[in-house]
Amino acid sequence: MSNALPPAWQAALAKRKQHFTIDSPTTLRLLHDEDPQVRCDRFGTLCWFYWYGSALPTSVDLAHMEDFSAAAGSSYWLARLMRDRGQDPQAISSWGSTQIEQWTAHEDDLEYIFRSDHGLSPGLFLDQRQNRLWVRTQAKSRRVLNLFSYTGGFSLNAALGQAQEVVSVDTSRPTLNWSEANFELNGLNKGNCEFWKAEARNFLRGCNKRDRTFDLVICDPPSFSRSRDGAFKLERDLEEVLQGTDRILAPRGQILLSTNFEKWNAEEFTRRAQSALPGYIKVELPQPDPDFATDGEPQLKALVLAKP
Numbered sequence: 659m660s661n662a663l664p665p666a667w668q669a670a671l672a673k674r675k676q677h678f679t680i681d682s683p684t685t686l687r688l689l690h691d692e693d694p695q696v697r698c699d700r701f702g703t704l705c706w707f708y709w710y711g712s713a714l715p716t717s718v719d720l721a722h723m724e725d726f727s728a729a730a731g732s733s734y735w736l737a738r739l740m741r742d743r744g745q746d747p748q749a750i751s752s753w754g755s756t757q758i759e760q761w762t763a764h765e766d767d768l769e770y771i772f773r774s775d776h777g778l779s780p781g782l783f784l785d786q787r788q789n790r791l792w793v794r795t796q797a798k799s800r801r802v803l804n805l806f807s808y809t810g811g812f813s814l815n816a817a818l819g820q821a822q823e824v825v826s827v828d829t830s831r832p833t834l835n836w837s838e839a840n841f842e843l844n845g846l847n848k849g850n851c852e853f854w855k856a857e858a859r860n861f862l863r864g865c866n867k868r869d870r871t872f873d874l875v876i877c878d879p880p881s882f883s884r885s886r887d888g889a890f891k892l893e894r895d896l897e898e899v900l901q902g903t904d905r906i907l908a909p910r911g912q913i914l915l916s917t918n919f920e921k922w923n924a925e926e927f928t929r930r931a932q933s934a935l936p937g938y939i940k941v942e943l944p945q946p947d948p949d950f951a952t953d954g955e956p957q958l959k960a961l962v963l964a965k966p
């Protein structure tokens with residue numbers, strides 16, 4: 659047992675307990691803006707710490723993480739260094755209890771597979787929880803396209819919301835397989851779901867050629883990525899993605915667009931989206947849940963634009 663937990667961490671946990679039931683399989687952000695050095699997400703049995711400090715975590719910091727995880731009812735913990743490792747690729751960038759490589763946890767009534775051996779996230783970005791639920795409420799009888807689908811969180815919600823069809827597109831075969839496994843875990847693949855390994859802009863071009871249209875498109879691109887089809891740079895390529903989406907969106911269709919890109923605030927992001935899609939009407943999205951409350955600019959920028 660280490661020294662007492664930092665007061666900000668104790669207060670953060672107490673605040674979460676006022677708003678949420680924290681039981682073994684739930685997912686929740688436990689530390690958001692409470693400590694500038696670290697964020698923490700609870701994914702059921704494991705607490706995942708994102709370390710942003712300029713120095714490496716000390717043994718006291720690591721002991722706090724262990725105790726904080728136990729206080730949140732999680733048996734395992736893991737910490738990942740989020741800043742650049744500089745010149746030394748061998749430098750330690752991960753700490754934790756006995757590793758578990760794969761486990762499951764819930765968001766609402768959906769179960770997700772999590773993995774500790776696959777990048778800087780275990781498989782779900784919790785800040786999109788309300789937006790996933792929004793997709794679920796909009797999906798009924800609609801044709802839904804999820805570009806940049808990752809592990810399929812939006813797609814699962816569209817399927818559960820009784821979409822007519824759900825198409826997931828990602829350049830990574832392993833994450834598409836992961837999405838399919840999430841569908842199977844929830845008994846959701848009923849033959850109206852497709853999983854395509856493709857570059858988003860190429861996929862949109864292909865749909866346009868085949869006159870394939872959608873009613874709801876989810877577009878949550880990374881700030882930067884590299885694939886066999888070349889580099890994707892949000893600053894450069896957002897406009898092309900949105901114009902390609904416009905071509906395959908049915909009248910009165912909607913685009914849910916989001917980003918964590920740090921160089922743009924919500925106003926700038928909205929301005930760019932609206933200038934790529936003139937005539938589209940902005941639709942309100944629900945507010946983020948209290949575990950993502952912040953006094954500053956929210957990192958996640960999200961908006962919905964509806965085609966006239």
Ligand SMILES: C[S@@+](CC[C@H](N)C(=O)[O-])C[C@H]1O[C@@H](n2cnc3c(N)ncnc32)[C@H](O)[C@@H]1O
Pocket residue numbers: 782783786805806807808809810811812827828829830833856857858859878879880883884885890
């Ligand atoms: C920011 S995440 C998307 C998160 C996802 N929308 C979610 O809700 O969890 C980035 C994903 O986009 C994929 N990706 C990156 N560049 C891509 C591209 N040019 N076309 C299609 N997928 C891409 C990555 O493989 C990764 O799975």
